[in-house]
Structure formats: C-alpha cells, structure tokens
C-alpha cells in the first residue's frame with residue numbers, strides 16, 4: 001500500500017521546524033528516521049496531512065558529553081552507538097544494547113530520539129532512558145522544557161509531547177567509575193522486537209550495591225523501573241541467589257501485557273529471567 005497524500009516540509013533550522021508544527025497543529029508529524037512512521041503511513045495506521053522532515057537541521061545531529069550527561073541530538077541514528085560514544089561504562093552499555101534493535105539497515109536511519117517519541121513498549125532506548133533517568137528536551141515556539149523520560153512516556157505508543165513540540169535532544173546521565181550495568185533481551189528471532197528485556201545498573205561501593213536501578217521493557221505497556229526488585233538488592237553484596245530473589249520480586253509486581261502469541265503469565269515468568277540475567281551481566285561486566 002501507499003501512504004495517503006501529504007505535504008512535506010524540509011526546514012533548515014529548529015525555529016522553522018517548530019513554526020510548521022505550531023501552524024499546522026495535530027495533523028502534522030515530525031519525520032526523523034522514518035523507520036516506524038513510514039510503515040505506519042503505508043499501512044494507513046497514520047495519515048498526517050503534513051510531515052516536517054528534521055533531517056536537514058544541522059543542530060540536531062550532534063552527540064556530545066556535557067558535564068555528567070551524554071547529550072543525544074534528535075537525528076542521531078541507532079548506528080552511531082555501535083562504537084562506544086564515550087569511554088566510560090555508559091558508552092559500553094549502549095554499544096551492547098544497540099545490536100538488539102532491529103537490523104542494520106534500520107539502525108542506519110532510525111534515531112534514538114525517534115524511538116523515544118514513538119514509545120513502543122519494546123523499545124530498547126525507552127528502557128535505557130527510563131531506567132537511567134534520562135531527561136528529554138522539548139522545544140516549541142513557546143520555549144523549551146525538560147521532562148524526565150518516565151514522565152514523557154505515558155503508555156504504549158503514547159507520550160506527553162504536545163503536537164507543537166519537537167523532541168530536540170535526550171540527556172542521559174553518565175555512569176560513574178564504580179558503576180556496573182548489564183542488559184538482557186529475549187525474542188524468538190534476531191532483529192525482532194523484544195518479548196521481554198531488562199536493564200540492571202548499580203554502583204559497587206565497598207562490596208555492596210548502591211543506587212540500584214532495575215528496568216523492564218516489553219513486559220508492561222511501557223518501559224518502567226521495578227521498585228520491588230530494586231528493594232531486594234539495595235545495600236546488599238552482589239550474589240547469584242540474590243539476583244534470583246530480585247527476579248522473583250519483579251515477577252510478583254509486574255502487570256504484564258498479553259497478545260495473540262504471548263500470554264501475561266509467560267511475560268511474568270520472563271520478567272524474572274530477564275532481571276536475573278541482566279544482573280548477572282552487570283556483575284560480570286568489566287569496569
């Protein structure tokens with residue numbers, strides 16, 4: 001199928017882009033990598049009257065470290081993360097996670113921020129952003145605002161972005177020298193969306209885990225931290241038996257999605273396995 005007719009705008013600046021969004025309103029969508037939007041338009045799930053293509057805006061292409069944050073511009077592609085984008089544990093974590101997103105051609109066009117704006121419950125970057133406490137910068141003609149990733153994503157394919165706002169950049173906190181981070185994903189074929197995945201991160205201080213962050217993706221209707229698993233781990237020494245306890249705590253506290261191929265009970269069990277394996281990956285990660 002072909003998309004319904006639309007008008008394409010190709011602004012050269014952020015000011016021009018947000019002017020289009022403000023002028024046209026709800027019927028206007030941002031085009032980033034197009035790896036979700038274009039198929040949705042072809043299937044007529046989405047039929048915007050206007051698209052604002054942000055790929056020509058130089059100011060959105062950058063990725064840089066600013067203080068203790070990694071700042072990722074709106075058109076930074078998934079493939080930029082193949083090699084570590086910074087020398088610490090965060091760069092290494094992102095370079096491991098990216099290989100789970102789709103296939104290479106999609107990674108060459110799809111963007112980090114586009115994934116956040118699309119808010120698929122099984123998006124790896126949504127899981128990373130929510131678990132690590134990213135802040136997202138939104139811009140419109142009325143100015144800029146910073147929103148925590150878990151306030152931005154408010155359900156499956158749903159965000160608190162206003163129609164006139166452009167997601168300009170994501171700001172991910174760097175992981176410190178004592179940080180350990182691990183990721184685990186389960187799907188049936190390489191390149192498929194995750195059925196379940198977990199991200200575990202903590203600081204190892206005097207032999208115990210501090211600042212524990214456990215996030216689950218693909219299980220519930222949005223990526224979310226799991227307080228029950230975190231409570232099991234905080235202040236304890238890393239150990240396999242404890243990781244299994246944390247997995248069970250996660251499974252007991254999630255509200256899993258159900259679909260035609262995967263039951264809620266299956267996803268509940270999977271959440272336990274994912275948490276346990278993400279923790280094992282974190283514990284064995286080299287500093």
Ligand SMILES: Cc1cc2nc3c(=O)[nH]c(=O)nc-3n(C[C@H](O)[C@H](O)[C@H](O)COP(=O)(O)OP(=O)(O)OC[C@H]3O[C@@H](n4cnc5c(N)ncnc54)[C@H](O)[C@@H]3O)c2cc1C
Pocket residue numbers: 029030031032033034035036037038039074100101102103106109110111112113114115117118120122123124125161165166167168191192193194
């Ligand atoms: C076969 C296939 C497999 C895939 N597998 C995975 C996977 O395993 N994991 C995964 O996470 N993703 C997967 N994807 C999706 C892919 O990662 C997309 O790149 C991503 O979801 C969207 O990024 P994009 O830049 O292509 O956004 P687009 O498709 O351009 O846009 C997606 C949505 O976000 C909005 N948007 C985009 N950027 C902005 C912005 N800066 N400001 C405001 N709104 C914006 C658009 O208007 C649109 O509504 C897959 C896609 C395909 C086709």
